[in-house]
Amino acid sequence: MTGDFVSRVLAWFDDHGRHDLPWQADRSPYRVWVSEIMLQQTQVVTVIPYFERFMAHFPAVTDLADAPLDEVLHLWSGLGYYARARNLHRAAGVIRDRHGGRFPEAFDDVVNLPGIGRSTAGAILALARGQHHPILDGNVKRVLCRHRGIEGWPGRRAVETTLWEMADAFTPEENVAEYTQAMMDLGATVCRRGRPECSACPVSADCVALSRGRQRDLPAPRPRRERPLRHSRMLLVTDAAGRVLLERREPTGIWGGLWAFPELAPDETPEAWVSGCLGAEATSTETWPELRHGFTHFELAVTPHRVAIAGQPGIVMEDGRWLWYNPESPARIGTAAIVGRLLAGIAGKNDNETGSGERDESDGQVRVAGR
Numbered sequence: 001m002t003g004d005f006v007s008r009v010l011a012w013f014d015d016h017g018r019h020d021l022p023w024q025a026d027r028s029p030y031r032v033w034v035s036e037i038m039l040q041q042t043q044v045v046t047v048i049p050y051f052e053r054f055m056a057h058f059p060a061v062t063d064l065a066d067a068p069l070d071e072v073l074h075l076w077s078g079l080g081y082y083a084r085a086r087n088l089h090r091a092a093g094v095i096r097d098r099h100g101g102r103f104p105e106a107f108d109d110v111v112n113l114p115g116i117g118r119s120t121a122g123a124i125l126a127l128a129r130g131q132h133h134p135i136l137d138g139n140v141k142r143v144l145c146r147h148r149g150i151e152g153w154p155g156r157r158a159v160e161t162t163l164w165e166m167a168d169a170f171t172p173e174e175n176v177a178e179y180t181q182a183m184m185d186l187g188a189t190v191c192r193r194g195r196p197e198c199s200a201c202p203v204s205a206d207c208v209a210l211s212r213g214r215q216r217d218l219p220a221p222r223p224r225r226e227r228p229l230r231h232s233r234m235l236l237v238t239d240a241a242g243r244v245l246l247e248r249r250e251p252t253g254i255w256g257g258l259w260a261f262p263e264l265a266p267d268e269t270p271e272a273w274v275s276g277c278l279g280a281e282a283t284s285t286e287t288w289p290e291l292r293h294g295f296t297h298f299e300l301a302v303t304p305h306r307v308a309i310a311g312q313p314g315i316v317m318e319d320g321r322w323l324w325y326n327p328e329s330p331a332r333i334g335t336a337a338i339v340g341r342l343l344a345g346i347a348g349k350n351d352n353e354t355g356s357g358e359r360d361e362s363d364g365q366v367r368v369a370g371r
C-alpha cells in the first residue's frame with residue numbers, strides 16, 4: 001500500500017510539483033537549510049525575495065557566520081519569528097568552528113544545530129543529499145492525517161508519534177528528495193488547509209477523510225485557549241533633527257536582539273523619562289491610538305507616546321544599546337514590523353496605517369507551515 005501511495009505521489013510530482021524554486025537550483029545543504037528555516041512560518045511567494053537577498057549577501061555559510069547579527073536581522077526584517085534568524089546565525093558559527101565551515105552531513109550533527117528539529121534536519125539531508133529520512137512538517141501532517149484518517153491534534157505526543165511512524169513507513173528508499181518535495185508540494189497546493197482540491201489529488205482514491213467527508217475536520221485543531229493580554233507603553237522620542245531614539249532589546253525574549261523603542265514603566269510619564277534619561281525637556285507630547293500585536297502565547301497592546309525634545313542630545317547611555325536613528329537615511333538594523341510601522345508613522349509616511357492589523361511574528365513555536 002505504501003509503495004502505491006509513493007508511486008502516485010511521485011507521478012503527480014513529475015507533472016504538477018514545483019521544480020524551479022530558487023533553492024532547488026544548486027541544492028547545497030546550506031541553501032536548503034536557509035530555505036527550510038525561512039519557509040517554516042511563511043509562504044513560498046513571500047520567502048523568495050528574502051532568500052535571494054540573503055544568498056546574495058551570504059553566499060557561503062562562513063559569510064553568514066562572520067556577519068554581524070545586526071546585518072542578519074536587517075535582512076530578516078519583515079519575515080517575523082526572529083529567533084529563526086538568531087538561530088541561523090548561531091548555527092553558522094557552530095558550523096564554522098566545529099565543522100570546518102562545511103555543513104555537516106550526519107543527521108545527529110545537523111539535528112544538534114541551533115534551531116533545527118527532527119523534521120528540518122530530515123528535510124535538509126533528504127532534499128540536498130538524498131538521504132533516507134522522513135519529514136513531518138505542517139503540510140505532511142495534514143496530508144497524512146486526512147489520507148489515513150488520523151484523529152486528534154497532531155501536537156499531542158501520541159498523535160505525533162503515530163504520524164512519525166507513518167511518515168517513516170511511507171518514505172521510500174529511492175527518490176527520497178523527489179518524494180520529500182512532492183509531499184510538501186501536495187500539502188501546499190492540493191491538500192490545502194482551507195479548501196483541499198480533492199479532485200486533483202493523486203491519492204484521493206483511498207483517502208479516508210474524503211470518503212467520510214471529513215476533510216474540514218482533519219487534522220484536528222489545537223484545543224482553544226485564551227491568550228492573555230499584556231500592555232506596553234512605547235516611547236517615540238524625536239530630537240530637533242528628526243532623529244528617533246531606539247534601544248536594542250535583550251538577546252532573548254520577544255524581538256530579542258532587535259532595535260525597538262524604549263518602554264515606559266506603568267507609572268512613568270514621557271516627560272520624566274526624557275528628563276531623567278536624556279537630561280532633555282519635552283517640547284510636545286501626544287499619545288497615539290493603541291496597536292494590537294498577536295504573539296503565539298499572548299496578545300500585546302501597545303500604546304505609543306510621541307515626545308519631541310529640543311536640541312540634539314548625545315547618547316548619555318553609550319554602550320551599544322542606544323541609537324539615534326535617522327528615518328531619512330536609515331541604518332541597516334533589524335527592527336520588528338511594529339517598530340517599522342511606527343517609524344514610518346513618525347516620518348509622516350504611514351500615519352493612517354498605524355492602527356491596522358499585524359501578523360504574528362512572535363518567537364514562539366511553529367503554528368502554521370504556510371508553504
Ligand code: SF4
Nearest residue numbers: 191196198201204207
Ligand atoms: S483526497 Fe483531498 S483530503 Fe484526501 S489527501 Fe487528497 S487533497 Fe487531501
